[in-house]
Amino acid sequence: MAFPLPRGITPSEIGFLAEMEMVTVVPRQRLEGLELLGGPIEPLVPPRRASLPLWLALLLKRQRRANIMPPSWLHPEPLNLILEVESQHPDYRDAFSPPPPLPGQPSIRDDGLAPTARPQYTPDGNRYYASPPFLPQNTAQTEGFSSRDPPALPFHWVEMGNMLLESASDDLVEPDQIRRLLKDLPATGGGGVALTGVGAMEVGEERGFLTGVVDNLRKIGASKEQARREQMAEQRANGAYDGAQDEEEEDYMEF
CATH class of the missing domain: 1.10.287 (Helix Hairpins)
Structure with a gap:
């Protein structure tokens, strides 16, 4: 008996899309550069950091050929701050915390500037606006984010956190506390319906x-x-x- 297809996108499909997110790794052995559909991968030379797609970083982690550096938001202190914003801040008590700014978009603290992202251009000259998972929101050295910006959750924060906790928990700082905070965040932000700051799994x-x-x-x-x-x-x-x-x-x- 065939069951009807579920409405919308399934969690496994969302997780598959999240595996294209770029993360920072520290290689433990040399690896030649690769030509992938998403673009070329630079050669890995220990102990120099490199940015790789999540699926490749998890593969190298399972083979003990690289360590994954957690994103700046996947630490106990930033997660506690985000949880405090969503539970106590009057503007976000019934909504989600603000998302990270797009490339070229002013910081959340720069209220006087227009919140408009700048377009990017392909090698052919075509204009486009970058969106997840093609944004550096999960790399350890995220470009375009200053230290004075408040912590923010990326679009694929649920999938990213679960995959790193499952396959690279030894690379995280206090993984048990991070796991608890990630479980508390959906219960806090899910009480209201909002579009700003919503994640892929919530959509x-x-x-x-x-x-x-x-x-x-x-x-x-x-x-x-x-x-x-x-x-x-x-x-x-x-x-x-x-x-x-x-x-x-x-x-x-x-x-």
Whole structure:
């Protein structure tokens, strides 16, 4: 018996997309450069740091050929600050903490500047705006983020934290405390519906429910419209039709 496909994207698919996030590694042995679909990988020379996709970093970690440096936000102190913001700050008590700024976007503290990200350009000259997982939000030496910026969770923080805790817990600082804080964050920020600062896993969890609600509302509206049309047809047949109802119908359809 075949089961219907789940609505939206599944957690395993979200985790697969998160494996393209770039992380910082410290190689333990030399490795020649690689030509991947996502771009070339520079040669690994110990003990020089390098940025690799998460899937490759986890593979080298399992082979004991590299250590993974945790992102700046995956430490007990930043996670405690984020948890405090979401639970005590009046602006984020029922919402998510602010996300990290995009490349070229002013800092959260720079209120006087317009919060507009600067476009980037491909080698062919085409303009585009970078978005996760193609942002340096999980590297140890994140460019474009100053130390005075408040800590912020990246788009794939749930998946990134779980994968690193599962496969590279010995590279993290106080992994048991980090695991506890990561469990507390969804319970704190999930009480409100917000779009700013929401993560990939949170979008995937709510997408199926919201699409079901929208479909049901559409069905309810369609049944009301059908009953309305049948009533108007009956009134026309009985000669009790009022032409003003056409204007009401047009207004209803525009709405």
